[in-house]
Amino acid sequence: MPKKSIFIALSLLMAVFATLGAQDAPPEDGAEALRFKTNNRSLGDQSFAISAGMTAPLFTVLLHDSTISGFSAGVHPTRLTVGGFGALSYNFYLNTNLKVGLEIGGSFQWDINRNILYMIPIVAQGSWEFHPGNRISIPVHLGLGINMSSWKENFMVDPIIRPGVGFSFDWSVEWSFGLDVRYWFIPQLNVSSKDQKSLGNFMDATLRAEYHF
Amino acid sequence: MNRIKLKGIILSSFMLLTLLLASCDGVGVFAIVAVTDKIDEATLPEGISARPIARLNEVSGTHMFFASGPGLWVKPISSGSWQSTPLIDSTGKRWDGIQSMGTATITDTSDRIFLALYRVSGDNYTVALHVLSNYDSTSNRATLTPITDASWSGGTGGYQTIGIFGAQNSGDVYVNILEHDIDYGSIDINTGQTGFQNSELFRLPANATNWSSRVPFTSQDYLDGSNGPGRYVTGVASKGTTNDDIRITAANNLFSTDSGVLLNGAGTVVGGFSSTAAMTGLTWLPNVYTGEGNTGPQGAYFVAATALDDGTFPIFVSNDGTTWSKVSGTTTNFLSINFTDISDTDAGQGDDGDTDVRLVLVGTSSYIDGTTYKRASGYEELNTYKAIADWSINSTWSTYKFASNNNYGASNLKDSTIIGMSRIGSGSTLALYASTRGQGVWKIAPNSSRRPSWEPE
Numbered sequence: 053m054p055k056k057s058i059f060i061a062l063s064l065l066m067a068v069f070a071t072l073g074a075q076d077a078p079p080e081d082g083a084e085a086l087r088f089k090t091n092n093r094s095l096g097d098q099s100f101a102i103s104a105g106m107t108a109p110l111f112t113v114l115l116h117d118s119t120i121s122g123f124s125a126g127v128h129p130t131r132l133t134v135g136g137f138g139a140l141s142y143n144f145y146l147n148t149n150l151k152v153g154l155e156i157g158g159s160f161q162w163d164i165n166r167n168i169l170y171m172i173p174i175v176a177q178g179s180w181e182f183h184p185g186n187r188i189s190i191p192v193h194l195g196l197g198i199n200m201s202s203w204k205e206n207f208m209v210d211p212i213i214r215p216g217v218g219f220s221f222d223w224s225v226e227w228s229f230g231l232d233v234r235y236w237f238i239p240q241l242n243v244s245s246k247d248q249k250s251l252g253n254f255m256d257a258t259l260r261a262e263y264h265f
Numbered sequence: 266m267n268r269i270k271l272k273g274i275i276l277s278s279f280m281l282l283t284l285l286l287a288s289c290d291g292v293g294v295f296a297i298v299a300v301t302d303k304i305d306e307a308t309l310p311e312g313i314s315a316r317p318i319a320r321l322n323e324v325s326g327t328h329m330f331f332a333s334g335p336g337l338w339v340k341p342i343s344s345g346s347w348q349s350t351p352l353i354d355s356t357g358k359r360w361d362g363i364q365s366m367g368t369a370t371i372t373d374t375s376d377r378i379f380l381a382l383y384r385v386s387g388d389n390y391t392v393a394l395h396v397l398s399n400y401d402s403t404s405n406r407a408t409l410t411p412i413t414d415a416s417w418s419g420g421t422g423g424y425q426t427i428g429i430f431g432a433q434n435s436g437d438v439y440v441n442i443l444e445h446d447i448d449y450g451s452i453d454i455n456t457g458q459t460g461f462q463n464s465e466l467f468r469l470p471a472n473a474t475n476w477s478s479r480v481p482f483t484s485q486d487y488l489d490g491s492n493g494p495g496r497y498v499t500g501v502a503s504k505g506t507t508n509d510d511i512r513i514t515a516a517n518n519l520f521s522t523d524s525g526v527l528l529n530g531a532g533t534v535v536g537g538f539s540s541t542a543a544m545t546g547l548t549w550l551p552n553v554y555t556g557e558g559n560t561g562p563q564g565a566y567f568v569a570a571t572a573l574d575d576g577t578f579p580i581f582v583s584n585d586g587t588t589w590s591k592v593s594g595t596t597t598n599f600l601s602i603n604f605t606d607i608s609d610t611d612a613g614q615g616d617d618g619d620t621d622v623r624l625v626l627v628g629t630s631s632y633i634d635g636t637t638y639k640r641a642s643g644y645e646e647l648n649t650y651k652a653i654a655d656w657s658i659n660s661t662w663s664t665y666k667f668a669s670n671n672n673y674g675a676s677n678l679k680d681s682t683i684i685g686m687s688r689i690g691s692g693s694t695l696a697l698y699a700s701t702r703g704q705g706v707w708k709i710a711p712n713s714s715r716r717p718s719w720e721p722e
């Protein structure tokens with residue numbers, strides 16, 4: 053079921069890419085292209101981005117021995133499956149390399165008993181973009197925000213730190229497409245029982261379509 | 266302008282973060298998921314609503330039974346899986362379903378199981394009392410013996426329904442005959458329109474084979490409409506056999522705020538009980554621990570209101586049935602509907618090192634508040650260690666003391682209505698069964714270890 057969902061999400065994103073590509077032809081090569089460095093953006097430029105892909109559990113660090121379950125403090129498998137992730141973001145360029153923005157996302161994964169864990173991160177994100185070519189950007193991200201988790205009827209809000217790296221290809225001045233990989237660090241400390249304090253560790257890998265204006 | 270926008274975004278994000286984090290102190294989801302064991306699939310089909318488990322000794326072994334409305338389900342206690350058995354009585358008559366089931370305890374290992382079976386044919390409707398007297402596992406046939414002269418027929422213009430209540434300490438069952446004044450075929454389950462008018466209550470000895478053995482309730486005034494509206498019985502409990510040992514709750518509607526009464530065995534309203542809300546779950550638990558420093562356990566009555574009283578659905582407790590205390594810590598989120606004493610078990614006395622935990626489990630039920638569905642929460646823990654007036658209930662499952670929280674929190678039991686709990690066996694073989702609405706039967710061994718795990722049965 054998770055694989056099927058991811059496949060459908062990726063297929064939809066690829067379909068969006070194909071449609072956009074058909075609408076906006078790339079600029080001509082040669083002297084004309086050199087006049088416009090496609091990824092040369094400046095203060096005041098903005099963008100909206102949509103991302104879709106997968107989220108993968110990495111490990112959970114229990115901060116205390118669990119007297120109930122007998123598990124000791126330390127690193128343990130999350131007992132979650134790979135799941136899906138999608139996000140919308142708004143970004144604002146401070147200069148040609150630095151953009152800041154706000155992203156809201158949503159993910160789902162299954163636990164060992166097929167209960168679904170939903171997470172909704174709302175993250176303020178800064179990205180430093182390296183530009184090795186006119187159309188190529190390598191963004192390095194650092195996000196900070198909150199992560200809302202819902203599992204069965206339980207709901208938690210925790211801080212999240214989310215560094216990452218990506219790759220972008222500027223199809224035109226308006227449209228760029230890329231891939232991002234980010235690590236999620238979610239300390240879950242504000243809980244009612246000491247046994248349940250933990251550090252959640254996840255990652256996502258997403259395809260991104262971004263509209264610049 | 267752009268700087269102002271940026272500052273606005275940063276400020277809004279910070280405020281959101283602060284507000285949300287400050288408001289949250291809950292369950293550590295990641296930790297619980299990481300240490301949760303796989304819970305096996307149950308042997309029952311999904312969606313089965315199980316009523317409390319009863320047990321029966323017979324020649325080929327000991328079996329457990331529960332009624333599920335249209336079906337009677339059976340399973341050997343020691344092994345095997347649940348299977349339904351046909352509702353064919355000893356005269357060969359086939360019945361459509363079970364309206365109610367009540368048990369009279371005969372011995373520590375056997376119940377006498379009374380069933381109200383019904384059948385519908387065209388406009389005709391019949392309900393009749395039976396005793397489940399034997400079970401043949403080879404042919405999967407239960408012996409359902411009719412109680413002589415205990416059959417009621419109707420359908421057009423009116424009909425009868427039957428509620429059966431096992432009274433914990435009397436060895437009898439109580440049979441409530443409800444009168445309805447509409448066609449059976451026009452019952453509207455969605456609106457609760459059943460045409461209920463009034464009822465009568467009878468005590469039937471555990472060994473009764475004929476309806477003539479019944480003993481009418483001394484005064485039916487609060488049930489038959491002579492004193493206030495017609496009411497039906499919602500619970501019976503007894504700590505002995507005298508009228509003053511017996512307590513009965515009745516109301517004209519399960520969610521009534523003003524028709525609820527608490528009666529003794531003579532049909533007289535018990536003084537000192539202030540609530541007029543409808544009550545459910547009335548139980549006498551004979552060995553519940555009652556108070557720090559006490560020389561030994563005493564019994565206590567438990568009952569829960571189904572209507573709000575001072576803003577919550579309260580639970581009332583009493584040692585003598587006359588002086589009642591309201592348990593603190595109840596909730597508005599779900600109803601409490603049954604009580605099970607586990608204070609004498611290893612797990613019911615909390616973790617190692619706890620010296621102040623003696624638990625009664627309180628089963629909860631979902632309900633609909635107008636158009637809002639309120640989800641049940643499995644059970645809550647009521648600690649009876651202190652003096653009865655100081656008892657309190659813990660509704661935060663992540664701090665429960667009885668079972669493995671991780672296992673319980675991940676189970677479907679936790680979100681389900683617990684229709685009843687039954688204790689089967691004793692000592693190291695003691696098992697506690699929780700029968701649920703729609704999530705089957707769950708089992709736990711409270712003397713096997715501290716913090717045992719629930720398993721679907």
